Structure formats: structure tokens, C-alpha cells
Amino acid sequence: MTDPILWVGGLIVAALVFLSRFTRDRAQIARKPAQVPPEPVGATHAREAIKTALQAETEAIKRARESDDPAGDLAALANRGIR
Numbered sequence: 001m002t003d004p005i006l007w008v009g010g011l012i013v014a015a016l017v018f019l020s021r022f023t024r025d026r027a028q029i030a031r032k033p034a035q036v037p038p039e040p041v042g043a044t045h046a047r048e049a050i051k052t053a054l055q056a057e058t059e060a061i062k063r064a065r066e067s068d069d070p071a072g073d074l075a076a077l078a079n080r081g082i083r
Contacts, residue, residue: 064073 060077061074064070066078067073
């Protein structure tokens with residue numbers, strides 16, 4: 001007669017242990033802060049190159065607009081792709 005009681009008690013204890021570990025693991029996962037991935041080095045170099053090229057092209061357009069022949073200079077920039 002004690003044999004089924006031990007089985008039932010063992011199953012209850014096993015279920016409680018399983019549930020406690022499951023809820024504890026879920027709580028730890030939820031508490032982890034989100035980490036931002038590191039920024040790739042290539043993206044930094046590309047961003048700097050784009051900013052430098054934009055600044056150079058803007059300066060070239062500004063010089064062309066303020067020259068003696070702005071239409072000709074702007075046309076020359078457009079023909080060569082501003083570079």
C-alpha cells in the first residue's frame with residue numbers, strides 16, 4: 001500500500017522540481033539586457049570616406065559657383081562627375 005503513495009509523492013516532487021527550474025531559467029533569460037552588436041570597422045571607414053567625398057564635392061561646387069564662368073565650371077564638374 002505504501003508503494004503507490006511513494007510513486008505519487010515522487011511524481012509530485014519531480015514535477016515541482018521541473019517547474020521550479022523551468023521558471024527560474026525563463027526568469028534569467030528575461031533579465032538579460034539586450035546587447036548592441038559591435039559596429040563593423042568597414043562601416044566606419046566607409047562613413048568617413050563618404051563624408052570626406054561629400055565635403056570635397058561641395059567645396060568644388062561652391063568654387064565653381066563663385067568663379068568667373070559659373071555655368072562653364074558647373075558643366076565641367078557635371079561632365080567629369082564632380083571628382
